[in-house]
Each structure stands twice: as C-alpha cells, then as structure tokens.
Amino acid sequence: MGARIQGLILSAMRDIGEKRSFDIHAVMSRIREAVRPFPKAALSQLADEGYTSAFEQLVACIISVRTFDEVSAVCARNLFRLGRTPEELAALDPGRIDAAISAATYHEVKAQRIHAAARRITDEYHGSLPCDRDILTSFPGVGPKCANLVLATACGQNRISVDTHVHRIANRWGYVDTRRPEQTLYALEGKLPQRYWAQINLLLVPFGKNICTPRLPQCSDCPVLDMCRQVNVTAHR
Ligand code: SF4
Numbered sequence: 164m165g166a167r168i169q170g171l172i173l174s175a176m177r178d179i180g181e182k183r184s185f186d187i188h189a190v191m192s193r194i195r196e197a198v199r200p201f202p203k204a205a206l207s208q209l210a211d212e213g214y215t216s217a218f219e220q221l222v223a224c225i226i227s228v229r230t231f232d233e234v235s236a237v238c239a240r241n242l243f244r245l246g247r248t249p250e251e252l253a254a255l256d257p258g259r260i261d262a263a264i265s266a267a268t269y270h271e272v273k274a275q276r277i278h279a280a281a282r283r284i285t286d287e288y289h290g291s292l293p294c295d296r297d298i299l300t301s302f303p304g305v306g307p308k309c310a311n312l313v314l315a316t317a318c319g320q321n322r323i324s325v326d327t328h329v330h331r332i333a334n335r336w337g338y339v340d341t342r343r344p345e346q347t348l349y350a351l352e353g354k355l356p357q358r359y360w361a362q363i364n365l366l367l368v369p370f371g372k373n374i375c376t377p378r379l380p381q382c383s384d385c386p387v388l389d390m391c392r393q394v395n396v397t398a399h400r
Pocket residue numbers: 332335336374375376380381382385386387388391392393394396399
C-alpha cells in the first residue's frame with residue numbers, strides 16, 4: 164500500500180467522530196483573521212506600495228521563483244529604482260538588472276529573462292503587457308502560478324494562483340486530493356467558490372509560512388483544526 168493511501172486512511176480513521184464538515188466559507192474567514200499579524204506575500208506587498216502594473220507584477224513574480232518573499236521584495240524594489248516600464252528595463256544592460264537582483268536565487272538567468280521580456284513587450288506590444296494568460300505564459304520563467312497572480316493582482320481578473328502553499332494546504336484540508344499544483348488548480352477551479360479565487364493565494368501564503376508550515380504544522384493552535392482532515396500530517400506542533 165502506498166504511503167499516500169496509507170496516510171489518507173489513517174487520517175480518515177483519526178478524524179471519524181472528531182471533525183465537523185468542511186465549510187470553505189468558515190475556513191477562509193478564520194484564516195483571514197489568523198494571518199492579519201503576518202507579513203503579506205511579496206507581490207501583494209509590492210502592490211500595496213504601488214507596483215501594480217502587469218509588467219511590474221510579472222517582473223516581481225519572475226524574481227520570486229524559488230526565492231524567499233523577503234528577498235524577492237527587496238530585489239524587486241532595487242530593480243524598480245532603475246526602471247519600472249518595459250522601455251526603461253529594455254534600455255538597461257542585463258548586468259545592471261543582475262546586480263539589482265543579485266540576492267535572488269538564479270539571478271543571472273532571471274536577469275536575462277527580465278531583460279528579454281522587457282524588450283519583447285516594448286517591440287511586440289508597444290510597451291504595454293496584455294492581460295492575456297497565453298501571452299504571459301509564453302515568457303520564459305512564467306508559469307501558470309505567476310500568470311494567474313499577475314492576472315488577479317494587476318488585471319483584476321478572477322484567477323486562482325496555486326503555489327506550493329496553496330497546493331499543500333488544500334490537500335491537507337482534504338479539500339482536494341492531488342499530486343501536482345497543476346492538478347490542484349484544476350480541482351480548485353471545479354469547487355472553490357469564485358469569490359475566493361483571487362484571495363486564496365494571498366491568504367494561504369502567510370498561513371503556510373506561519374501556521375500550516377511544510378514541516379511540523381502548528382495544528383494545536385490552528386483556527387481550522389476542527390474542519391481540517393490533516394491528510395498526510397504525521398507530526399505536528
Ligand atoms: S495547521 Fe494542521 S489543522 Fe491547520 S490547516 Fe494545517 S494541517 Fe490542518
């Protein structure tokens with residue numbers, strides 16, 4: 164029997180008689196309250212500071228891949244001091260972009276990608292990045308997570324951005340049963356009420372960093388313990 168199936172069965176056995184039915188509205192409401200004291204995700208922080216254009220959010224998301232939020236936000240601010248539009252960044256030497264984001268993981272590759280994206284947006288789209296998922300994902304380094312974050316944050320579209328936190332937590336709740344983030348996106352699109360589509364990432368990033376952490380989640384203090392099935396949670400605080 165696979166470890167995942169075993170974990171599911173153990174979780175189900177443990178939860179019989181102890182859990183109330185899962186109410187996504189109550190869950191989102193409680194998590195919204197629980198994360199108030201914690202820092203927001205990097206792109207959300209940057210949007211609050213006025214970096215709200217689709218291009219700025221795209222650049223910030225490219226920087227943020229496999230990089231801590233705190234580092235991503237600093238790098239993005241460094242870069243935006245040099246330029247905030249595709250034309251301004253296209254005019255820079257890629258080495259200056261690299262120096263500005265040097266604290267980010269894979270900064271050399273990201274600098275090349277940001278410079279190439281700035282040039283392409285300048286040449287093909289007259290300096291205005293379209294709010295179009297297919298166009299966004301056509302840029303190297305931009306996957307569905309970044310594209311949907313940009314579309315939700317900068318373009319006002321109702322999109323679900325599934326990162327590692329959303330994927331892990333939705334599975335622990337027992338709300339979805341998926342192996343990869345792309346499957347989680349599909350599953351959430353089929354059952355998550357639309358009013359939460361743009362919010363779920365903003366809420367679950369700080370929740371996943373501070374409470375439902377990858378290792379040893381803080382279940383004893385969790386505001387949704389009574390509804391969460393704790394799927395595959397074998398140890399917790
Ligand atoms: S911290 Fe524990 S109880 Fe809370 S959502 Fe995560 S796994 Fe569920």
